[in-house]
Amino acid sequence: MSRNRSRTVIIAAGLLVLFPMTAASCDDEAPGVRLGTATLGTVDEIVEAPGTVVARTAATLTAPAAGTLTDLLVEPGEKVAEGDVLAVIHSPELERRRDAAKKALDQAPSGGGVPTGTSGFTAVRERTDKQAGKAFEQAAEAADQIADPELKKALKRQVDAAREQYAAASEAAGAAVRSVQRGVASLSRAVGALSAAQRLQTEQAYELADAAVDALTLRAPVAGVVQLGGTAPAAPSSLSGLLESGGQLPQSAGAAGAAGVDTTIPEGGFVAAGAPVLTVVDTSRLGLSAEVDETDVLLVETGVKARVELDAAPGATYAATVRSTDLLPTTSARGGVSYRVRLDLAAGSYAGTEEAAPAPRPGMSAVIRLSVRQATSAVTVPASAVLSKDGQDTVWIVDDGRYRAAGVRLGVQGEDTVQVLSGVDAGQQIVVGGADRVEAGAEVR
Known part of the structure; x- marks a missing residue:
């Protein structure tokens, strides 16, 4: 037919x-x-499609700056909870910047230590603006060392927000000086405005430098199993949820190194900025990614049941349920059009026995048979x-x-x-x- x-x-x-x-x-x-x-x-009626076992989340932590991996607190295969400290990197450059910012903060005026003449005000304001610009440039440079675009964007937003706050404070100080020059404001008002601008500049410089140093402590963004290094190119990591509360600056994702090169970094070894240190893989809820041909995809609905066979587990069958179907298509190397169908994967067993099938691993190849229709x-x-x-x-x-x-x-x-x-x-x-x-x-x- x-x-x-x-x-x-x-x-x-x-x-x-x-x-x-x-x-x-x-x-x-x-x-x-x-x-x-x-x-x-x-x-x-069964629609058969090729697929791959996927982890719901795989987050790779990379070094935000060059330094030494002083502490590696987990072993490969170890299970960790979200927020656990996994590794610590020592970066003399970032720590030096933070120490300098802390010293400047301690020396910042808090209502005194500013000139009394308007010409002196102008000179101090210009010097403070220059210091602020340098601090923001250094913070932006630290952000540029983050490999993941989303995380880099988040840190740069923090830098931009600090820059805008300082610009407003600096303008307020300038306006106060101009008011004194016109004789419509008191000198104490100008002193207070300039002191506030100086104080804000040093506080923001310290907070940005401290955030960069805090990022050297790598924490688990999700609960899961640890593996050293980054993910393979065929399995890009998902980094949703890496922005954590409490001022912790999240880490970025990294890519795997060249074929034949061990990219794992030993404790005490040098780590380059952006190098992948370790990856946390959430295997608590495994799923499947299936490629369904355009001629069949309209039959596949959410909730459809499926039976799954893995190349790695001959004779075993796993249960699965369709979670969603992508709206946009993908094009195969042969030019055919297919749609990605995502499924939740359940436990498996061997046919005719009560023996449980082995737990799959992300990346394993699968044949997925979707029960799209039934007539009784x-x-x-x-x-x-x-x-x-x-x-x-x-x-x-x-x-x-x-x-x-x-x-x-x-x-x-x-x-x-x-x-x-x-x-x-x-x-x-x-x-x-x-x-x-x-x-x-x-x-x-």
Whole structure:
């Protein structure tokens, strides 16, 4: 049947009654023609698709600055909770910047230590603006060392916000000085405004420098299992939820190194800015990513059940449920269009036994059979009995000892068995093989 697709398979619970090919039966059939009977049964339509086991989250922590991995507090394969400290990096450059910012903060004026003349005010303001600009540039440089674009953007937003706050304070100080020059404000007001601007500048410089140093303590952004280094190129990490509360600056994701090169960093080893240190993989809820052909995807709905087989676990079958289907397509290397279907993966077992199947690992190849439709108590015929005649699905039936073409409307269908909604009744004798040798009105011999 030409309209059946190779990806779709039918499992039918119901017997197809075929006349045995004995010498007596051959007397009633044309040469090469086989007869059978339409039956009642249950038909499941299965859409088969290739897929991959995926972890719901895999977050790679990278070094925000060059330094030394002084403490590696976990072992590969160890389970960690969200927020656990996993490693500490020592970066003399960032720590030096923080110490200098702390010293400047301690020396910042708090209402005094500013000039009394307006020309002195202008000079101090210019010097403070220059110091603030340098501090913001250093913070922006630290942000540029973050490898992940989203995390880099978050730190730069923090720098931009500090820059805007300081600009407003500096402008307020300038306005106060201009008011003194025009004789419409007191000198104490200008002193207070300039002191506030100086204090804000040093506080922001220290907070940004401290955030950069705090980022050297790598914490688990999610609960999961630790592996050293980054993720493989074929399995990009998901970094949602890495922005943590409490002032902890999140880490960025890193990529794997060149093939044949061990990119894991030992304790005490040098680490370059942006180098992946370790990855936390959340394996508590494994899923599947399936590629469903465009000709089948409209049959796949949320909640559809599936059976899964893994290349790595021959003989084992796993259960799965469709969670979502992507709206936008993907294009295969051969030019075909498919849609990514995401499924939740459950435990598996070996057929005919109570033995539990092994837990899959992310990245394993899978064959996914989605039960997209089912017809119960349905009239079924073999797919070989259906042919297209003048654009109409047709089945040859035996009527009063002669062959007659009956137009049919199909329901659930596949390679082996199809559901007939109209045109053929259960128990009716039909041609199940050699339909191309049958002529309308010919007598069944």
